[in-house]
Amino acid sequence: MSQFSDYAWMILDGTWVTVKITVVASVVAVIVALLTGVARTSKFFWIRLGPTLFVELFRGTSCYVQLFWAFFALPFIGISLTPFVASVLVLGANVGSYGSEVVRGAIAGVPRGQTEASVALNFTKLQRFRHVVFPQALVAMLPPAGNLFIDLLKLTPLTSLITMSDLTYNAMAVRQQTGSTFIALATILVGYFLMSSAIAWAIGRIERRASRGLETGPRAA
Amino acid sequence: MSDRQLAVEFRGVSKLYGALAVLKELSLSVPQGEKIALIGPSGSGKTTVLRILMTLETIQAGTVWVKGEPLWHMPKGDGLAPASEPHLHAMRRHIGMVFQHFNLFPHMTVQENVARPPQIVLGVTRGEAEQRAQDLLRLVGLAQKGASYPAQLSGGQKQRVAIARALAMQPAIMLFDEPTSALDPELVEEVLAVLRDIAIEGKTTMLLVTHEMSFAREISDRILFLDGGAIVEEGPPDQIFSDPKEERTRLFLKKIIAAGHRID
Numbered sequence: 001m002s003q004f005s006d007y008a009w010m011i012l013d014g015t016w017v018t019v020k021i022t023v024v025a026s027v028v029a030v031i032v033a034l035l036t037g038v039a040r041t042s043k044f045f046w047i048r049l050g051p052t053l054f055v056e057l058f059r060g061t062s063c064y065v066q067l068f069w070a071f072f073a074l075p076f077i078g079i080s081l082t083p084f085v086a087s088v089l090v091l092g093a094n095v096g097s098y099g100s101e102v103v104r105g106a107i108a109g110v111p112r113g114q115t116e117a118s119v120a121l122n123f124t125k126l127q128r129f130r131h132v133v134f135p136q137a138l139v140a141m142l143p144p145a146g147n148l149f150i151d152l153l154k155l156t157p158l159t160s161l162i163t164m165s166d167l168t169y170n171a172m173a174v175r176q177q178t179g180s181t182f183i184a185l186a187t188i189l190v191g192y193f194l195m196s197s198a199i200a201w202a203i204g205r206i207e208r209r210a211s212r213g214l215e216t217g218p219r220a221a
Numbered sequence: 222m223s224d225r226q227l228a229v230e231f232r233g234v235s236k237l238y239g240a241l242a243v244l245k246e247l248s249l250s251v252p253q254g255e256k257i258a259l260i261g262p263s264g265s266g267k268t269t270v271l272r273i274l275m276t277l278e279t280i281q282a283g284t285v286w287v288k289g290e291p292l293w294h295m296p297k298g299d300g301l302a303p304a305s306e307p308h309l310h311a312m313r314r315h316i317g318m319v320f321q322h323f324n325l326f327p328h329m330t331v332q333e334n335v336a337r338p339p340q341i342v343l344g345v346t347r348g349e350a351e352q353r354a355q356d357l358l359r360l361v362g363l364a365q366k367g368a369s370y371p372a373q374l375s376g377g378q379k380q381r382v383a384i385a386r387a388l389a390m391q392p393a394i395m396l397f398d399e400p401t402s403a404l405d406p407e408l409v410e411e412v413l414a415v416l417r418d419i420a421i422e423g424k425t426t427m428l429l430v431t432h433e434m435s436f437a438r439e440i441s442d443r444i445l446f447l448d449g450g451a452i453v454e455e456g457p458p459d460q461i462f463s464d465p466k467e468e469r470t471r472l473f474l475k476k477i478i479a480a481g482h483r484i485d
Contacts, residue, residue, distance in 0.1 A: 117324035120275050121338040121390060122313040125306075131341055135328045213328050213370035 007174045011187055014170030019195065021087050021166065022153045028092020029099055029152060033145075036096070037103025038129075051100070058097035063155055066090045071162040087159040095152040102144045106137035139211045146203035150196045167191055226289060228253040228394050228426040229274065234283035236269055236450075243269050245450040246283065253288075253393070256420050256427040258437035258458075261447035262473060267430045270447075271396040274428070275318045276309050287315055288393070317392035321399040323379040325371040325386070331358065332367035335386045342390070350389075357385040361415050377408030381415055388419070394426040395419070401433060409433070416440065434477055434484040438462055446470045 036051035058066065070086040081089070110133050118128040160169035168188055175184035229251040236244040244266045251257055259267040272278040273285060276292070284301065285292040294301035295308045304312075325334050336354035339345040345353075358364050361381035371379055380400055387395060400416065401409045413436050420427060420440040431437050437444060438458040446454045446461060446469075454467040462484050465471045474484060 111324075113320065113322055113324040114326065116275075116277055117320065117326070119277060119313070120316075120318040120320075121386070122310060122342050123338070124310065127341055131337065132326055139328075213330065213372060 007178060010170045010174055011167070011191075014165055014167035015191055015195075017165055017170075018153070018156050018167040018191075021084070021091065021156050021159060021164065022149075022195070025088040025091035025095070025152055025156075026149050028088055029094075029096035029148070030145075032093055032096025033099030033103050036100040038107065040100065040104045041107050054093075055097040055100045058094050063090065063094045064158055064161070066094060067158055067162050083159070083163045086162055087156075087164055091152055091155055091159070095148050095155070098151075099145060099148050102141050102148070103137070106140040107133060109140055110136045135210070136214070139207070139214055142203055142207045142210060146200055146207075149199045149203070153192065153195055153199065226253050227251065227286065228255070228288060229428070230286040231270070232284045232286070234273065234285060235281050236266070236273065236278060237281045243450050244273075244280075247451060248283075249445065249452060249455075251426060251428065253426055254424060255443065256441045257429065257443050257445060258441035259428065259430045259445045259447060260432075260434065260437060260473075261453075265447040266450040267445075267447045268398055269450075271318065271398050271428060271430055274316060274394070274396060276313060287312055314390075315392055316394045316396065317387035317390050318396040318398065319380070319383050319387050319400050321402050323371075323376075323383045323403070325379055325383055327371050329370075330367065331363065331369050331371065331374070331382050334371070334382055335389050338386065339389050353389060354385070357388055358382075360388075360418070361385045362411070375408060376404045377411045380404065380412045384412075384415055384419070392425075394428070397427065397429045397431070399430050399432065401431070432477075432482075434462065434474075434482060438484065446473065448473070 036055050039051040040048050040055070042048055067086065067090050070081060070090045071083065074081060074086075114132050114136065115128060118132045123131065156166055157168035160166055171184045171188045171191075174187075175181050178184070227250050229249075231247050231249045233246045233248055234244055235242060235246055247266070247270070249270075259270060261267050269278060273280055274287070274292070280293055284294060290312065291301055291304070292309075292312050293304050295304050296302075326337075329337060332351070332354055335357055336347075336350040339350045339353070340347060355364065355367065358367060361384055363378060363381055363385070366374065366378065366382075371382065374382065380403075384400075397416065401412050404412065413433065416429075416436075417440060419425060427441075429437065429441065441458055443455060444458050444461040445452050446465075446467070448469050454461065454465060454470045456466075461470065462474065465474060477484060
């Protein structure tokens with residue numbers, strides 16, 4: 001019995017690590033997506049250049065390779081990251097780069113008449129963005145953002161390659177020690193499903209709040 | 222010339238899209254308080270005149286003056302330099318615009334659409350802005366709709382909210398870009414009734430682009446007939462509609478009547 005509770009603790013411990021990586025990396029992803037996504041709507045080439053290169057770099061190489069680089073290659077140029085910091089920065093930058101396109105597309109999708117109306121009301125550029133464009137773009141961003149947070153959760157097992165003891169890693173350890181493959185695998189199946197359901201539920205709630213006024217009719221009001 | 226200050230003046234303004242000239246060295250002047258209707262076939266440049274005034278379109282030649290100050294230029298030495306964003310911001314406070322497609326903010330209630338812009342832009346206190354929004358919504362007959370969202374309103378109601386929103390900024394010059402063209406026929410009159418009230422009140426300078434000829438005739442002091450990016454003919458409404466001097470004006474009015482519209 002005491003052995004069973006040991007294994008249960010390993011699973012819970014791994015779940016906690018997975019949750020921590022997912023939450024912190026999601027925050028990093030949101031920051032990356034918003035900064036690069038907004039910058040890429042600029043009409044100035046020099047403002048778009050850096051964020052575009054960053055996004056293409058992280059979308060064009062695999063998360064797997066990026067984790068190795070962050071943890072094993074960066075120390076050669078004097079940057080040593082803990083496994084946790086390397087994990088959240090890489091997953092955040094990777095998923096945030098996909099999110100960048102979501103942000104850029106949602107902002108571009110706000111009808112031009114909305115910007116024109118706010119020019120006519122003499123809003124400054126910042127006021128147009130804050131009070132008119134962003135609140136409407138946010139509604140369009142949320143469903144794809146929900147998918148990306150779930151994608152991020154599903155990338156977390158990769159972090160075991162740089163020594164994180166996440167849910168998948170610990171479940172595999174339990175499987176090896178107990179030999180009960182079915183129970184170990186069933187546990188992580190249910191675990192990931194519950195966590196992704198929680199993300200979908202949370203995004204759904206935020207979506208309902210953000211789309212007040214927008215759900216009853218066409219966008220062009 | 223009269224000694225009334227000009228609200229709006231165009232001096233030799235040209236607007237080009239590539240090789241296409243939408244306005245060709247157009248000149249016009251509008252004294253303060255005057256109600257002007259711009260009529261003409263589609264593509265004649267009448268909407269462009271309003272969009273240039275609202276700083277939504279740049280110009281390629283000439284100068285535009287609003288209340289004696291250059292709009293698209295700033296004084297620099299003896300000459301003029303292109304306007305900076307702060308200059309445009311300072312000039313826009315004189316001007317408000319009502320759009321053909323309303324362009325209400327869909328994520329704000331009717332009340333917020335009217336009350337928020339003065340708070341954000343003019344720094345009016347919340348209590349004052351809310352009070353003024355209610356007065357304006359009453360003026361346009363929508364006092365009961367403050368808590369609704371734009372998507373819950375008819376086209377005519379949306380346009381009346383848009384008019385209230387523009388008035389809330391207290392512009393000296395109001396631009397109306399085909400305010401009834403996107404409306405179902407039975408909703409046109411409720412919007413015209415509101416415009417009539419604003420026109421009668423008198424202080425505001427109005428530039429109205431419209432296809433509602435009898436309404437233009439009723440409320441305007443002067444009609445400008447545009448075709449091909451230039452003013453073909455201008456004059457008092459009765460003269461333009463009853464005794465047009467130019468062949469192109471006659472032809473245009475004939476087409477309007479043939480299409481079943483009244484001009485009297």
